[in-house]
Amino acid sequence: MARAGLTAERLTRAGAEIADEVGFEQVTVSAVARRFDVQVASLYSHVRSSHDLKTRIALLALEELADRAVDALAGRAGKDALRALADVYRDYAREHPGRYAAAQLRLDPPTAAASAGVRHARMTLAVLRGYDLAETDRTHAVRLLGSVFHGYVTLEMGGGFSHSAPDTQETWTRIIDALDALLRNWPEPEPEKPRPVPGPASG
Numbered sequence: 001m002a003r004a005g006l007t008a009e010r011l012t013r014a015g016a017e018i019a020d021e022v023g024f025e026q027v028t029v030s031a032v033a034r035r036f037d038v039q040v041a042s043l044y045s046h047v048r049s050s051h052d053l054k055t056r057i058a059l060l061a062l063e064e065l066a067d068r069a070v071d072a073l074a075g076r077a078g079k080d081a082l083r084a085l086a087d088v089y090r091d092y093a094r095e096h097p098g099r100y101a102a103a104q105l106r107l108d109p110p111t112a113a114a115s116a117g118v119r120h121a122r123m124t125l126a127v128l129r130g131y132d133l134a135e136t137d138r139t140h141a142v143r144l145l146g147s148v149f150h151g152y153v154t155l156e157m158g159g160g161f162s163h164s165a166p167d168t169q170e171t172w173t174r175i176i177d178a179l180d181a182l183l184r185n186w187p188e189p190e191p192e193k194p195r196p197v198p199g200p201a202s203g
Contacts, residue, residue: 019098058105
């Protein structure tokens with residue numbers, strides 16, 4: 001029997017729960033319809049397709065992550081802020097693996113520009129203001145932090161570190177220490193070497 005009160009938000013949150021339970025790739029309109037015990041067709045007035053549903057879950061995840069980061073970063077600076085930001089991503093991925101995977105979904109440019117992803121970039125830049133980085137290097141540093149956080153979390157959740165010592169928390173702590181040291185001693189770019197001028201063609 002169809003249940004009243006279905007909305008795009010309810011369907012999105014149900015999809016997010018499914019993602020956490022069985023994986024983001026398994027989220028479909030059909031799966032959500034089964035959860036509410038309704039016909040698939042009755043959901044298309046709220047979501048256009050499974051891709052639309054996944055996009056909505058991605059936007060929800062980005063919003064939740066950004067809200068957590070705002071709370072975690074309040075009153076923090078420097079290494080303390082760096083650690084807080086890193087822990088937000090790692091803790092969220094552990095609690096909500098499907099939603100974390102959704103947050104990595106590639107969005108079209110207009111959707112991305114209107115998403116909470118913009119807040120993530122701004123908060124990362126705010127953390128980097130605690131370090132003496134040239135403006136031209138900040139984008140490189142943002143990309144570095146994103147790559148390290150996501151790479152470590154993905155490998156850890158996939159069991160990549162589960163069969164060796166030391167404990168992954170110890171490694172995580174050392175990684176944050178290393179990132180802090182790198183950001184405090186950011187390398188100057190190497191000057192470009194002049195290209196040799198070709199001589200006259202011999203004939």
